[in-house]
Amino acid sequence: xxxxxxxxxxxxxxxxxxxxxxxxxxxxxxxxxxxxxxxxxxxxxxxxxxxxxxxxxxxxxxxxxxxxxxxxxxxxxxxxxxxxxxxxxxxxxxxxxxxxxxxxxxxxxxxxxxxxxx
Numbered sequence: 001x002x003x004x005x006x007x008x009x010x011x012x013x014x015x016x017x018x019x020x021x022x023x024x025x026x027x028x029x030x031x032x033x034x035x036x037x038x039x040x041x042x043x044x045x046x047x048x049x050x051x052x053x054x055x056x057x058x059x060x061x062x063x064x065x066x067x068x069x070x071x072x073x074x075x076x077x078x079x080x081x082x083x084x085x086x087x088x089x090x091x092x093x094x095x096x097x098x099x100x101x102x103x104x105x106x107x108x109x110x111x112x113x114x115x116x117x118x
């Protein structure tokens with residue numbers, strides 16, 4: 001279970017980085033910024049790889065998280081990168097990552113003495 005916790009923390013940290021760096025971002029600015037696209041693509045890949053490695057037991061207990069879709073997005077970014085559009089990436093960033101943060105916050109254990117902020 002400790003491995004699952006570490007993977008969940010990785011997922012949450014990378015998802016929060018995406019949320020933080022896309023807070024004031026427009027689709028047009030994202031489409032123009034190749035460095036930002038590369039960074040966010042990498043962060044999504046990390047999220048997907050971590051989701052892939054979470055134990056089947058944990059996934060069964062938390063079926064509200066779309067584990068297979070998250071991992072599938074990573075696989076597509078890595079293996080079918082030529083067919084990944086800015087529109088697809090923007091949809092993931094704008095629609096799915098904030099929802100994922102909300103799901104993960106309730107699954108990641110809080111360290112002792114941590115406050116109530118997420």
